[in-house]
Amino acid sequence: xxGPQIWASMRQGLSRGLSRNVKSKKVDIAGIYPPVTTPFxxxxxxxxxxxxxxxxxxxxxxxxxxxxxxxxxxxxxxTSLERLEVVSRVRQAxxxxxxxxxxxxxxxxxxxxxxxxxxxxxxxxxxxPVVLYSVPANTGLELPVDAVVTLSQHPNIIGLKDSGxxxxxxxxxxxxTSKQDFQVLAGSVGFLLAxxxxxxxxxxxxxxxxxxxxxxxxxRLCLTGQWEAAQTLxxxxxxxxxxxxxxxxxxGLKKTMDWFGYYGGPCRAPLQExxxxxxxxxxxxFSNNGWL
Numbered sequence: 001x002x003g004p005q006i007w008a009s010m011r012q013g014l015s016r017g018l019s020r021n022v023k024s025k026k027v028d029i030a031g032i033y034p035p036v037t038t039p040f041x042x043x044x045x046x047x048x049x050x051x052x053x054x055x056x057x058x059x060x061x062x063x064x065x066x067x068x069x070x071x072x073x074x075x076x077x078x079t080s081l082e083r084l085e086v087v088s089r090v091r092q093a094x095x096x097x098x099x100x101x102x103x104x105x106x107x108x109x110x111x112x113x114x115x116x117x118x119x120x121x122x123x124x125x126x127x128x129p130v131v132l133y134s135v136p137a138n139t140g141l142e143l144p145v146d147a148v149v150t151l152s153q154h155p156n157i158i159g160l161k162d163s164g165x166x167x168x169x170x171x172x173x174x175x176x177t178s179k180q181d182f183q184v185l186a187g188s189v190g191f192l193l194a195x196x197x198x199x200x201x202x203x204x205x206x207x208x209x210x211x212x213x214x215x216x217x218x219x220r221l222c223l224t225g226q227w228e229a230a231q232t233l234x235x236x237x238x239x240x241x242x243x244x245x246x247x248x249x250x251x252g253l254k255k256t257m258d259w260f261g262y263y264g265g266p267c268r269a270p271l272q273e274x275x276x277x278x279x280x281x282x283x284x285x286f287s288n289n290g291w292l
Contacts, residue, residue, distance in 0.1 A: 026158045026181045027129050030201035031064020032219050033101060033185070034208035035072040037254060038086060039265050046082055048089050050263040054209075055093045057262060061212040064202060065099030066090060071138055072206050072250060075103055077268040080115070087119050101131055101204070130156055135163040135187065137246065145173055152182040161204050162195075163187025171198030189215050190241045193234040196222040206253055207241045210260045211291065236289045243285040248274060252282050259283075259292065 036058070039050035055066070068090045069075040069083060078086065087102045094100065104116040120128045132151060134143035142164055151157050159182060162170050170191075174184050186195035186203035192215070195203065208215040214237065221230035244253040251274050254264030266273065274282065286292040 026155070027099070029064065029099065029101075029131065029159050029183050029185065032202055032208060032216055033063060033065050033067045033099075033204045034058055034212060035067040035070035035204050035206055036090065037209060037250065037257065037264065038069075038073045038075075038078065038268075039263050040268050042266065044266070044268050046078070046086065047263070047265065048085075050265065051086070051089060052093045054257075054262050055090065058209070058212060059095055059098070061208075062216050063098065063208070063212065065101060066094055067101045067103070067204050069103035070101075070133075070204065071103075071135060072209075072253065073103065074250060074268055074271070075105075077271075080118075083115065084118055103133070105133070128156075129158040131158060131185075132160040133163075133187075134160065137163065142169075145169060145176060148173055149176045152177040152180040157182070159183040159185060161185045161187050162200075165191050167191055167194040167198055170195050170200055174199030188241060188245060189218070190238050190245070192218055193222055193227075193230050205241070206245050207237060209253060210244070210256045210262065211237070211240070214291075236291075239285045239289055240291060243282050247285075248278060248282055252278070255279060255282060256286065259286075 036051075036054065039047040039054065041047045058066070068087055069078075073086070075083060087100075091100050102119045104112060104119050106112045106115050116128070132143060132148060134148075136142040143160075148160055160173060162173065162184060165188065170184060170186065177184075183201045184195070184199065186192050186200050186205070189203060189205040189207045192203045192205065202219070203215075205215050214233065218230060218233050218237065221227075221233065244256055248255075249271075251267050251271055254267060255274055257264030283292060
Protein backbone atom coordinates (compact mmCIF):
# COMPACT_ATOMS: atom_id res chain seq x y z
CA UNK A 1 0.00 0.00 0.00
CA UNK A 2 1.39 3.36 -0.96
CA GLY A 3 0.51 6.55 0.87
CA PRO A 4 -0.77 9.81 -0.61
CA GLN A 5 2.56 11.58 -0.27
CA ILE A 6 4.00 9.18 -2.84
CA TRP A 7 1.22 9.20 -5.40
CA ALA A 8 1.29 12.86 -6.30
CA SER A 9 4.68 12.41 -7.92
CA MET A 10 4.36 8.79 -9.03
CA ARG A 11 1.27 9.09 -11.21
CA GLN A 12 3.02 9.99 -14.47
CA GLY A 13 5.86 7.54 -13.98
CA LEU A 14 3.48 4.70 -13.22
CA SER A 15 1.44 5.39 -16.32
CA ARG A 16 4.57 5.17 -18.46
CA GLY A 17 6.41 2.39 -16.67
CA LEU A 18 3.85 -0.15 -15.54
CA SER A 19 1.29 -0.19 -18.32
CA ARG A 20 3.42 -2.38 -20.56
CA ASN A 21 3.35 -5.38 -18.25
CA VAL A 22 0.03 -5.29 -16.40
CA LYS A 23 -2.34 -8.22 -16.23
CA SER A 24 -5.61 -8.04 -18.12
CA LYS A 25 -7.74 -9.05 -15.13
CA LYS A 26 -7.50 -7.30 -11.79
CA VAL A 27 -7.36 -9.13 -8.48
CA ASP A 28 -10.55 -9.28 -6.42
CA ILE A 29 -9.63 -7.86 -3.00
CA ALA A 30 -13.09 -8.06 -1.40
CA GLY A 31 -13.02 -9.28 2.19
CA ILE A 32 -11.51 -8.67 5.62
CA TYR A 33 -7.78 -8.34 6.31
CA PRO A 34 -5.94 -8.00 9.61
CA PRO A 35 -2.96 -5.65 9.34
CA VAL A 36 -0.53 -7.84 11.24
CA THR A 37 1.80 -6.51 13.89
CA THR A 38 5.54 -7.12 13.94
CA PRO A 39 6.55 -9.07 17.08
CA PHE A 40 9.77 -8.15 18.83
CA UNK A 41 11.85 -9.90 21.46
CA UNK A 42 12.78 -8.28 24.76
CA UNK A 43 16.01 -7.13 23.05
CA UNK A 44 14.06 -5.50 20.17
CA UNK A 45 14.86 -8.12 17.53
CA UNK A 46 12.12 -9.22 15.14
CA UNK A 47 10.64 -12.44 16.55
CA UNK A 48 9.85 -14.47 13.44
CA UNK A 49 8.73 -17.47 15.49
CA UNK A 50 6.03 -15.46 17.26
CA UNK A 51 5.04 -13.89 13.94
CA UNK A 52 4.39 -17.36 12.52
CA UNK A 53 2.46 -18.40 15.64
CA UNK A 54 0.19 -15.37 15.36
CA UNK A 55 -0.37 -16.01 11.65
CA UNK A 56 -1.23 -19.66 12.24
CA UNK A 57 -3.95 -18.66 14.67
CA UNK A 58 -5.26 -15.83 12.51
CA UNK A 59 -5.45 -18.23 9.56
CA UNK A 60 -8.27 -20.09 11.33
CA UNK A 61 -10.62 -17.17 10.57
CA UNK A 62 -12.20 -16.58 7.15
CA UNK A 63 -10.03 -13.62 6.22
CA UNK A 64 -9.48 -12.82 2.55
CA UNK A 65 -5.84 -12.26 3.28
CA UNK A 66 -3.33 -10.36 5.38
CA UNK A 67 -1.74 -6.93 5.32
CA UNK A 68 1.90 -6.74 6.32
CA UNK A 69 3.73 -3.50 7.10
CA UNK A 70 0.78 -1.23 7.21
CA UNK A 71 1.05 1.40 9.93
CA UNK A 72 0.18 -1.31 12.49
CA UNK A 73 3.31 -3.22 11.52
CA UNK A 74 5.76 -0.56 12.81
CA UNK A 75 7.44 -0.49 9.40
CA UNK A 76 9.19 2.90 9.97
CA UNK A 77 11.21 1.21 12.72
CA UNK A 78 12.38 -1.71 10.57
CA THR A 79 15.45 -1.83 8.37
CA SER A 80 14.98 -2.46 4.65
CA LEU A 81 16.30 -6.01 5.05
CA GLU A 82 13.90 -6.65 7.94
CA ARG A 83 10.98 -5.38 5.90
CA LEU A 84 11.76 -7.77 3.06
CA GLU A 85 12.33 -10.67 5.44
CA VAL A 86 9.00 -10.06 7.19
CA VAL A 87 7.17 -10.07 3.85
CA SER A 88 8.93 -13.29 2.87
CA ARG A 89 8.13 -15.01 6.19
CA VAL A 90 4.48 -13.97 6.07
CA ARG A 91 4.07 -15.23 2.49
CA GLN A 92 5.57 -18.58 3.50
CA ALA A 93 3.40 -18.88 6.61
CA UNK A 94 -0.04 -18.03 5.29
CA UNK A 95 -2.17 -20.34 3.13
CA UNK A 96 -1.54 -20.03 -0.58
CA UNK A 97 -5.14 -19.02 -1.28
CA UNK A 98 -4.87 -15.96 0.97
CA UNK A 99 -3.90 -12.61 -0.51
CA UNK A 100 -0.90 -10.74 0.85
CA UNK A 101 -1.00 -6.95 0.72
CA UNK A 102 2.44 -5.57 1.55
CA UNK A 103 3.08 -1.96 2.52
CA UNK A 104 5.98 -0.60 0.49
CA UNK A 105 5.78 3.09 1.33
CA UNK A 106 9.02 4.92 2.14
CA UNK A 107 10.01 8.54 2.66
CA UNK A 108 10.91 9.15 -0.97
CA UNK A 109 9.44 8.17 -4.31
CA UNK A 110 12.63 6.42 -5.41
CA UNK A 111 12.89 4.40 -2.21
CA UNK A 112 9.23 3.42 -2.50
CA UNK A 113 9.68 2.22 -6.07
CA UNK A 114 12.75 0.20 -5.11
CA UNK A 115 10.99 -1.32 -2.08
CA UNK A 116 7.95 -2.21 -4.20
CA UNK A 117 10.11 -3.96 -6.79
CA UNK A 118 12.03 -5.83 -4.09
CA UNK A 119 8.82 -6.98 -2.39
CA UNK A 120 7.45 -8.14 -5.72
CA UNK A 121 10.55 -10.31 -6.21
CA UNK A 122 10.28 -11.67 -2.68
CA UNK A 123 6.62 -12.56 -3.20
CA UNK A 124 7.35 -13.97 -6.67
CA UNK A 125 4.75 -11.69 -8.22
CA UNK A 126 5.64 -9.40 -11.10
CA UNK A 127 4.07 -7.05 -11.82
CA UNK A 128 2.11 -6.63 -8.61
CA PRO A 129 -1.26 -4.93 -8.32
CA VAL A 130 -1.26 -1.69 -6.32
CA VAL A 131 -3.68 -0.67 -3.58
CA LEU A 132 -3.71 3.03 -2.71
CA TYR A 133 -3.65 4.03 0.96
CA SER A 134 -5.20 7.20 2.37
CA VAL A 135 -4.44 7.60 6.10
CA PRO A 136 -4.75 11.30 6.96
CA ALA A 137 -4.37 10.73 10.71
CA ASN A 138 -0.76 9.67 10.08
CA THR A 139 0.18 11.71 7.02
CA GLY A 140 -1.78 14.93 7.52
CA LEU A 141 -2.89 14.60 3.90
CA GLU A 142 -5.99 12.96 2.47
CA LEU A 143 -5.64 11.48 -0.99
CA PRO A 144 -8.08 13.60 -3.04
CA VAL A 145 -11.05 11.82 -4.58
CA ASP A 146 -10.19 13.25 -8.00
CA ALA A 147 -6.70 11.79 -7.72
CA VAL A 148 -8.15 8.40 -6.78
CA VAL A 149 -10.48 8.54 -9.78
CA THR A 150 -7.57 9.34 -12.10
CA LEU A 151 -5.40 6.60 -10.63
CA SER A 152 -8.24 4.06 -10.76
CA GLN A 153 -8.00 4.19 -14.55
CA HIS A 154 -4.52 2.69 -14.46
CA PRO A 155 -4.79 -1.05 -15.19
CA ASN A 156 -2.48 -2.04 -12.34
CA ILE A 157 -4.13 0.06 -9.61
CA ILE A 158 -6.90 -2.10 -8.22
CA GLY A 159 -8.23 -0.42 -5.10
CA LEU A 160 -8.04 1.95 -2.16
CA LYS A 161 -7.79 1.52 1.58
CA ASP A 162 -9.48 4.58 3.07
CA SER A 163 -8.71 5.10 6.76
CA GLY A 164 -10.11 8.61 7.00
CA UNK A 165 -13.50 7.56 8.32
CA UNK A 166 -15.49 9.92 6.10
CA UNK A 167 -18.28 7.67 4.80
CA UNK A 168 -19.51 10.35 2.39
CA UNK A 169 -16.07 10.36 0.78
CA UNK A 170 -16.01 6.56 0.61
CA UNK A 171 -19.41 6.51 -1.07
CA UNK A 172 -18.35 9.21 -3.52
CA UNK A 173 -15.17 7.31 -4.36
CA UNK A 174 -17.16 4.14 -5.03
CA UNK A 175 -19.59 6.09 -7.19
CA UNK A 176 -16.95 7.89 -9.23
CA THR A 177 -14.87 4.74 -9.86
CA SER A 178 -17.86 2.53 -10.65
CA LYS A 179 -16.91 2.31 -14.33
CA GLN A 180 -13.47 0.99 -13.42
CA ASP A 181 -12.55 -2.43 -12.06
CA PHE A 182 -11.71 -0.74 -8.76
CA GLN A 183 -12.57 -1.65 -5.15
CA VAL A 184 -12.62 0.31 -1.90
CA LEU A 185 -11.72 -1.13 1.51
CA ALA A 186 -12.59 0.54 4.81
CA GLY A 187 -9.48 1.23 6.86
CA SER A 188 -11.12 0.54 10.21
CA VAL A 189 -13.86 -1.60 11.70
CA GLY A 190 -15.27 1.51 13.38
CA PHE A 191 -17.01 2.49 10.14
CA LEU A 192 -17.14 -0.92 8.45
CA LEU A 193 -20.93 -1.27 8.42
CA ALA A 194 -21.41 2.22 7.00
CA UNK A 195 -18.74 1.55 4.38
CA UNK A 196 -20.47 -1.60 3.21
CA UNK A 197 -23.72 0.36 2.98
CA UNK A 198 -22.17 2.81 0.49
CA UNK A 199 -20.39 0.21 -1.63
CA UNK A 200 -17.10 -0.76 0.01
CA UNK A 201 -16.17 -4.41 -0.46
CA UNK A 202 -14.30 -5.14 2.77
CA UNK A 203 -11.94 -3.75 5.34
CA UNK A 204 -8.39 -3.73 6.65
CA UNK A 205 -9.10 -3.65 10.37
CA UNK A 206 -6.56 -3.52 13.19
CA UNK A 207 -9.10 -4.92 15.64
CA UNK A 208 -9.22 -8.12 13.56
CA UNK A 209 -5.88 -9.01 15.17
CA UNK A 210 -7.75 -9.73 18.41
CA UNK A 211 -11.45 -10.03 17.50
CA UNK A 212 -11.09 -11.72 14.15
CA UNK A 213 -14.22 -13.86 14.47
CA UNK A 214 -16.35 -10.86 15.36
CA UNK A 215 -15.07 -8.68 12.53
CA UNK A 216 -15.72 -11.50 10.05
CA UNK A 217 -19.18 -11.93 11.56
CA UNK A 218 -19.90 -8.25 10.95
CA UNK A 219 -18.84 -8.77 7.34
CA ARG A 220 -21.24 -11.71 6.96
CA LEU A 221 -24.14 -9.79 8.51
CA CYS A 222 -23.61 -6.88 6.11
CA LEU A 223 -23.26 -9.08 3.05
CA THR A 224 -26.44 -11.00 3.90
CA GLY A 225 -28.48 -7.89 4.64
CA GLN A 226 -28.94 -8.56 8.36
CA TRP A 227 -28.62 -4.88 9.15
CA GLU A 228 -30.18 -4.83 12.63
CA ALA A 229 -27.84 -7.53 13.93
CA ALA A 230 -24.95 -5.85 12.10
CA GLN A 231 -25.74 -2.55 13.79
CA THR A 232 -25.77 -4.16 17.23
CA LEU A 233 -22.39 -5.79 16.65
CA UNK A 234 -20.96 -2.64 15.06
CA UNK A 235 -21.88 -0.62 18.15
CA UNK A 236 -20.02 -3.08 20.42
CA UNK A 237 -16.88 -2.83 18.30
CA UNK A 238 -16.55 0.95 18.09
CA UNK A 239 -14.97 1.67 21.50
CA UNK A 240 -12.52 -1.27 21.44
CA UNK A 241 -11.54 -0.33 17.91
CA UNK A 242 -10.91 3.30 18.83
CA UNK A 243 -8.85 2.14 21.81
CA UNK A 244 -6.42 0.08 19.70
CA UNK A 245 -6.17 2.65 16.91
CA UNK A 246 -6.52 6.36 17.57
CA UNK A 247 -6.48 6.29 21.39
CA UNK A 248 -3.65 3.93 22.37
CA UNK A 249 -2.29 2.91 18.97
CA UNK A 250 0.11 0.02 18.45
CA UNK A 251 1.08 -0.33 22.15
CA GLY A 252 -2.63 -0.70 22.94
CA LEU A 253 -3.17 -3.26 20.18
CA LYS A 254 -0.18 -5.32 21.26
CA LYS A 255 -1.29 -5.26 24.90
CA THR A 256 -4.73 -6.46 23.86
CA MET A 257 -3.20 -9.24 21.75
CA ASP A 258 -1.45 -10.50 24.88
CA TRP A 259 -4.82 -10.62 26.68
CA PHE A 260 -6.45 -12.59 23.86
CA GLY A 261 -3.80 -15.30 23.61
CA TYR A 262 -1.69 -13.90 20.79
CA TYR A 263 1.83 -12.58 21.12
CA GLY A 264 1.78 -8.82 21.27
CA GLY A 265 4.96 -8.17 23.16
CA PRO A 266 6.93 -4.94 23.22
CA CYS A 267 7.05 -2.25 20.57
CA ARG A 268 10.33 -1.08 19.09
CA ALA A 269 11.62 2.31 20.25
CA PRO A 270 10.63 5.09 20.15
CA LEU A 271 7.17 3.64 20.89
CA GLN A 272 6.59 3.14 24.61
CA GLU A 273 4.48 0.70 26.62
CA UNK A 274 1.21 1.85 28.13
CA UNK A 275 1.13 3.29 31.60
CA UNK A 276 -0.94 1.43 34.24
CA UNK A 277 -3.65 4.09 33.91
CA UNK A 278 -3.75 3.71 30.13
CA UNK A 279 -3.83 -0.07 30.41
CA UNK A 280 -6.82 0.09 32.75
CA UNK A 281 -8.67 2.44 30.39
CA UNK A 282 -7.93 0.06 27.51
CA UNK A 283 -9.27 -2.88 29.49
CA UNK A 284 -12.48 -1.02 30.29
CA UNK A 285 -13.15 -0.30 26.62
CA PHE A 286 -13.15 -4.06 26.00
CA SER A 287 -14.87 -5.23 29.19
CA ASN A 288 -17.65 -2.61 29.01
CA ASN A 289 -18.59 -3.98 25.59
CA GLY A 290 -18.51 -7.61 26.69
CA TRP A 291 -15.24 -8.74 25.13
CA LEU A 292 -13.28 -9.33 28.35
